[in-house]
Amino acid sequence: AQTVTQSQPEMSVQEAETVTLSCTYDTSESDYYLFWYKQPPSRQMILVIRQEAYKQQNATENRFSVNFQKAAKSFSLKISDSQLGDAAMYFCAYRNFGNEKLTFGTGTRLTIIP
């Protein structure tokens, strides 16, 4: 079974600074997908960014980018120019290729300091 580990229960960052959230995973598969979801106080789950394991290039979405290290099974999220609206729980998630089941990490609560 796959597992996803987020070792930082809480993180904080000054507004406009950069923060990196860590995620490691364990799998014996070679084809899979990785995701970062944001959960603001509204409770809605919002997809932030996704990475296909077969792609060597790291995914980027505006201020959000990932550092995907397949050999190390590491998938960190970098948020640049942090904004107050980035305050939320962030979940790392894994999905096997050909399977829709998501395995989530335990989450990191991100606080933005004005």
Added chain:
Amino acid sequence: NAGVTQTPKFQVLKTGQSMTLQCAQDMNHEYMSWYRQDPGMGLRLIHYSVGAGITDQGEVPNGYNVSRSTTEDFPLRLLSAAPSQTSVYFCASSRPISNEQFFGPGTRLTVL
């Protein structure tokens, strides 16, 4: 499109009561699933369905039943609620091989 809708948003039950959490999607997605979210544990898969008439168990299925009679609806039934089922429940849907699951707004359930 309304996306994925869940009702109710909040519910309080007494131990032993039964209820159904409703989930519907209007995107014609084949895949639907139920997750529960507990503090410090992330989201865990309860049951899922790859199409009408097909359901299967996830990681934490005990105490829950599901059925999928239509593509649009995927209700989650608690037959005899227990305090351990106090949680926030999320429904999600997607098309096969897509790279995004769409989540509903969640139902906060408290079992006393």
